[in-house]
Amino acid sequence: PELLRFVGQSAVASTLLASRSTLPALLVGVVAPATQVADFRAAQAPQTGFSAASGPARLFLLTEQTHDVEHGRLDRVRAMLRTYMLTTAALMVVAVPPLWIWMDDVLSFLYGARYASAAGPARLILLAAAIQLVWGWSKTLPVSIGRPGLRLLANGLEIATLVPLVLVLADRSGAEGAAAAVLASTIVLAAVWTLLLVRLRGVLVSPSEMRPASR
Numbered sequence: 001p002e003l004l005r006f007v008g009q010s011a012v013a014s015t016l017l018a019s020r021s022t023l024p025a026l027l028v029g030v031v032a033p034a035t036q037v038a039d040f041r042a043a044q045a046p047q048t049g050f051s052a053a054s055g056p057a058r059l060f061l062l063t064e065q066t067h068d069v070e071h072g073r074l075d076r077v078r079a080m081l082r083t084y085m086l087t088t089a090a091l092m093v094v095a096v097p098p099l100w101i102w103m104d105d106v107l108s109f110l111y112g113a114r115y116a117s118a119a120g121p122a123r124l125i126l127l128a129a130a131i132q133l134v135w136g137w138s139k140t141l142p143v144s145i146g147r148p149g150l151r152l153l154a155n156g157l158e159i160a161t162l163v164p165l166v167l168v169l170a171d172r173s174g175a176e177g178a179a180a181a182v183l184a185s186t187i188v189l190a191a192v193w194t195l196l197l198v199r200l201r202g203v204l205v206s207p208s209e210m211r212p213a214s215r
Contacts, residue, residue: 006146006148009148009149009151009152010143010148010151012152013142013148013151013152013155016152016155016156016158016159017139017151017155019159020155020158020159020162020182020185021044021047021048021051023159023162023163023166024040024162024166024178024181024182025037025040025041025044025178027163027166027167027170027178028040028166028170028174028175028178030167031167031170031171032170032171032174032175032178033174036170036174036175036178037175038115038118039115039117039118039121039174039175040118040121040170040174040175040178040179042107042110042111042115042118042122043107043118043119043120043121043122043124043125043175043179044122044125045106045107045110045111045122045125046099046122046125046126046129047125047128047129047132047182049129050129050130050132050133051129051132051133054088054133054136057084057088057136058136058137058139058140061080061084061136061137061140061141061144062140062143062144064076064080065077065080065140065141065144065145066143066144068080068144069144069145069146074203074204074205077141077144077145077204078204081137081141081197084136084137085134085135085137088133088134088136089134091133092130092133092134095130096126096127096130099126100123100126103119103122103123103126104116104119106122107119107122118175120175120176120179121175121176121178121179122179124176124179124180124182124183125179125182125183127183128179128182128183128186131186131187131189131190132186132189134190135189135190135193138151138154138189138193139151145200145203145204150196153192153196154189154192154193154196155189157188157189157192158185158186158188158189158192159185161184161185161188162181162182162185165180165181165184165185166178166181166182168181169181
């Protein structure tokens with residue numbers, strides 16, 4: 001039963017995570033013209049690119065964290081989390097400003113001049129993609145420590161925020177409103193995971209670290 005629960009929770013959480021990129025475009029199509037859907041899809045380029053680029057790092061985190069948890073080296077798990085977040089945050093500080101400035105040119109290069117108008121929404125999704133990259137460890141840590149239900153909780157709250165905001169904001173402002181909804185739901189996800197990580201401090205402590213210091 002525990003294995004089935006683990007697999008089931010992981011599958012549902014992965015489905016919610018995948019819907020982060022596909023669901024908003026469908027919802028935009030419900031409340032806005034098709035041209036806004038096309039602009040929104042083009043604006044998702046930063047999110048798609050950052051997710052693909054960070055894939056190898058997440059795979060490394062998953063294997064190394066799981067190995068360390070199995071051997072009780074939770075101090076290494078914490079150190080790896082700190083290193084990952086500091087490194088990706090530094091990379092985003094360097095990468096986001098030029099991408100923000102030249103987003104029109106980037107979209108024109110990728111999709112053609114017609115999609116330069118999607119630069120506004122793309123800049124908002126760029127910020128969301130940067131946050132998702134820095135908090136990318138949230139995709140692997142719950143699996144490594146055997147608590148996929150945490151992913152289910154966090155991604156469930158993210159989608160619960162995303163869906164109504166996309167419908168409301170896209171109805172008012174099209175692709176740019178939908179992009180603002182993506183950014184808002186991403187901030188919610190990051191806040192939830194920050195709180196969960198604080199709650200996990202007791203879990204991420206090795207038994208040897210809990211022993212009182214000898215006199």
